[in-house]
Structures are given as C-alpha cells and as structure tokens.
Amino acid sequence: AQKITQTQPGMFVQEKEAVTLDCTYDTSDPSYGLFWYKQPSSGEMIFLIYQGSYDQQNATEGRYSLNFQKARKSANLVISASQLGDSAMYFCAMSHLGGFKTIFGAGTRLFVKA
Amino acid sequence: NAGVTQTPKFQVLKTGQSMTLQCAQDMNHEYMSWYRQDPGMGLRLIHYSVGAGITDQGEVPNGYNVSRSTTEDFPLRLLSAAPSQTSVYFCASSSPGQGATGELFFGEGSRLTVL
Numbered sequence: 001a002q003k004i005t006q007t008q009p010g011m012f013v014q015e016k017e018a019v020t021l022d023c024t025y026d027t028s029d030p031s032y033g034l035f036w037y038k039q040p041s042s043g044e045m046i047f048l049i050y051q052g053s054y055d056q057q058n059a060t061e062g063r064y065s066l067n068f069q070k071a072r073k074s075a076n077l078v079i080s081a082s083q084l085g086d087s088a089m090y091f092c093a094m095s096h097l098g099g100f101k102t103i104f105g106a107g108t109r110l111f112v113k114a
Numbered sequence: 115n116a117g118v119t120q121t122p123k124f125q126v127l128k129t130g131q132s133m134t135l136q137c138a139q140d141m142n143h144e145y146m147s148w149y150r151q152d153p154g155m156g157l158r159l160i161h162y163s164v165g166a167g168i169t170d171q172g173e174v175p176n177g178y179n180v181s182r183s184t185t186e187d188f189p190l191r192l193l194s195a196a197p198s199q200t201s202v203y204f205c206a207s208s209s210p211g212q213g214a215t216g217e218l219f220f221g222e223g224s225r226l227t228v229l
Contacts, residue, residue, distance in 0.1 A: 099216015
C-alpha cells in the first residue's frame with residue numbers, strides 16, 4: 001500500500017527566507033507521481049508542483065522546487081524567498097503514474113512571519 | 115470556465131438522514147474522485163472513478179456510495195448519515211494518461227455537519 005508521511009505539523013519561517021517542508025513516501029510501485037498542493041485559509045486546493053518517478057531532474061516552478069531523493073523516498077518542497085501569502089497548509093501527495101488514486105499526507109501548516 | 119462544481123457548499127443533517135453531494139466537471143476529465151478532509155488527517159480518498167460506469171473504493175469508503183453514469187457527473191451519496199461523517203468534502207478531477215501529470219482539479223469543497 002502507498003503511504004505519505006509529513007512529520008512537521010507546523011513550521012515558522014521569516015519573510016524572504018527559504019523553507020523546506022518534508023515529505024516521505026512509501027510505495028512498491030516503480031511508476032508514480034509526487035505532488036504538492038497548497039491550501040490557504042480560504043480553503044481551496046491549489047496545485048504547486050509535480051515530480052514523476054522517472055524524472056531525472058528535480059522539478060521547479062517559480063519559487064517552488066521539489067527536492068526528489070528517490071533512494072530515500074523523499075520529496076521535500078523548498079520555497080525560496082518566502083512571502084506572507086505563502087502562509088497556508090501544504091499537502092504532499094502521491095499517485096500511480098498518470099494520476100490514479102492520489103493519496104495525501106496529513107499536511108504542514110506554514111506560518112510566514114513579517 | 116466552471117471547472118469542478120460542488121453543491122451544496124454547506125449542509126447540516128441529522129443522524130440517519132440521507133443526502134447526495136453533487137459534483138460536476140466541464141473539462142472532459144476521465145478521472146474523478148471524492149475526498150474528505152478532517153483536521154490533522156489531510157485528505158482521505160473515499161471513492162474514485164476512472165470513467166463512466168467504473169468506480170472503485172478508496173481509503174475510507176464505508177458509509178458512502180458513488181455512481182458515474184456520465185463523464186461529467188460523480189455524485190457522492192450518504193445513505194444514513196453519522197456524526198463521524200462530519201467533514202469537509204472535496205471532489206476532484208484529472209486527465210490521467212501517458213504524458214499527463216495527473217494533477218487534480220478541485221471543487222471548492224462542501225462542509226457537512228451531522229448532528
């Protein structure tokens with residue numbers, strides 16, 4: 001069975017600094033996708049970044065990058081130059097390759113301090 | 115673009131009542147799914163569908179039924195509501211397949227309270 005673990009219930013970061021949100025996963029499937037989603041206090045779910053299990057390079061999207069370490073089964077999200085608007089809940093997720101049966105971790109609440 | 119539309123946004127039920135959460139998407143996505151979100155537990159997959167006429171159970175299917183008669187619609191039925199089903203429910207869709215990331219497009223969520 002697949003499993004996603006986020007061990008940081010809450011994180012604080014100073015505005016303009018970088019922050020890493022941890023995510024580890026477990027699967028016996030060689031083909032999978034890893035995702036990060038953001039949920040602001042307004043409640044909507046926002047897709048941030050994707051990494052496929054066969055992708056050789058770490059994914060980047062603007063200020064977001066995914067630190068993919070396949071052997072360690074980790075997929076940490078790095079947010080550079082944090083902004084106040086980054087304060088939100090962040091979820092790591094995993095699916096079978098192509099997007100089937102996406103499961104989520106428990107989430108990390110990020111607080112950005114001015 | 116409407117995207118994924120969920121109704122109702124809020125609902126209060128009494129224990130034992132039944133109801134249906136509606137979900138519709140206009141993106142011609144093959145894949146649709148229902149999640150519930152509870153504090154400290156993230157989003158848990160209830161049921162999913164890979165196409166019209168095909169559904170399967172997720173992580174927490176008990177107490178919920180689904181059907182998929184069209185590509186657009188994927189309703190979630192609570193046959194006899196229980197207080198443990200108090201939660202925020204999200205419907206999501208995606209277009210999986212070779213070359214696709216499979217990112218999920220979410221509805222706005224439905225907050226259900228069972229008294």
